[in-house]
Amino acid sequence: MTLPDLTxxxxxxVGLNRPTRSLPALACDSxxxxxxxxxxxxxxxxxxxPHAPVxxxxxxxxxxxxxxxxxxxxxxYGTDNACTLDALDQLGDNARGVAxxxxxxxxxxxxxxxxxxVCGLRVNFVSPQSWGTTTPEMLQTLxxxxxxxxDCAGWHIxxxxxxxxxxxxxxxxxxxxxxxxxxxLGRMDPAEGASAQAYGVLRRLLDGGRCWVKLSGAYMRxxxxxxxxxDTVPLGRALVQAAPERLVWGSDWPHTTERPGSVNDTDxxxxxxxxxxxxxxxxxxxxxxxAKLYGFTPL
Numbered sequence: 001m002t003l004p005d006l007t008x009x010x011x012x013x014v015g016l017n018r019p020t021r022s023l024p025a026l027a028c029d030s031x032x033x034x035x036x037x038x039x040x041x042x043x044x045x046x047x048x049x050p051h052a053p054v055x056x057x058x059x060x061x062x063x064x065x066x067x068x069x070x071x072x073x074x075x076x077y078g079t080d081n082a083c084t085l086d087a088l089d090q091l092g093d094n095a096r097g098v099a100x101x102x103x104x105x106x107x108x109x110x111x112x113x114x115x116x117x118v119c120g121l122r123v124n125f126v127s128p129q130s131w132g133t134t135t136p137e138m139l140q141t142l143x144x145x146x147x148x149x150x151d152c153a154g155w156h157i158x159x160x161x162x163x164x165x166x167x168x169x170x171x172x173x174x175x176x177x178x179x180x181x182x183x184x185l186g187r188m189d190p191a192e193g194a195s196a197q198a199y200g201v202l203r204r205l206l207d208g209g210r211c212w213v214k215l216s217g218a219y220m221r222x223x224x225x226x227x228x229x230x231d232t233v234p235l236g237r238a239l240v241q242a243a244p245e246r247l248v249w250g251s252d253w254p255h256t257t258e259r260p261g262s263v264n265d266t267d268x269x270x271x272x273x274x275x276x277x278x279x280x281x282x283x284x285x286x287x288x289x290x291a292k293l294y295g296f297t298p299l
Contacts, residue, residue: 121158214250
């Protein structure tokens, strides 16, 4: 049974409504960020980050009905993962982390991150994650370090890239020695959908059996916008049909790429429902797939 709508809004999320379908037990939000004023942004970052602490995110979990989450270090903090690690401590065993490091990261640092429930590294080709430029060589170096590190068994590399970059990176992405996760639908244009060249690359990566895609950030390229984001439905359904066993969903809260006060997270749950077509597939994306990718205890 769906819970009653809220009486007060969740920070960084408009609206008071809850999802029309109650989410399954252990549903996971596989992509979100924590911003806490106790942690200073990197000197390279030009904008003032929002205040989006763990306490505010817990309100979102209560609203949506999720209990597991993956905290991703945002570009705001560069290669300083202190805010993410603090959030993991607060959220406990139902949380995992994806960190940002540079190519010179030491084995000792990777071991330290692993001990704090980090299970992946993000490489960002879209927005600067530090003073330096992200390169294919950096991507390869980090993947090789993970592949040989005994404490990083099962870790993945998460790539945030534009469609043209995904096309150019295809030879590198296909050869990575660890699982690959593509952020935010590959930032593909929903108007092109499955006919886009980047979708063809993504489909080949998925067919290879070691690639995952995050069903998140639909608003980044949608021309229809909320509440329906209807132009993204054909693309989302194509991905679900291609590889329902290697998709995860994320809210991308607190939605820093969007105009403040423009995103209703309940709409994003309803969009996942439209992409999934069936409750069984939706539950797989929310529970079974993230349990496998992030090492949560199965239901």
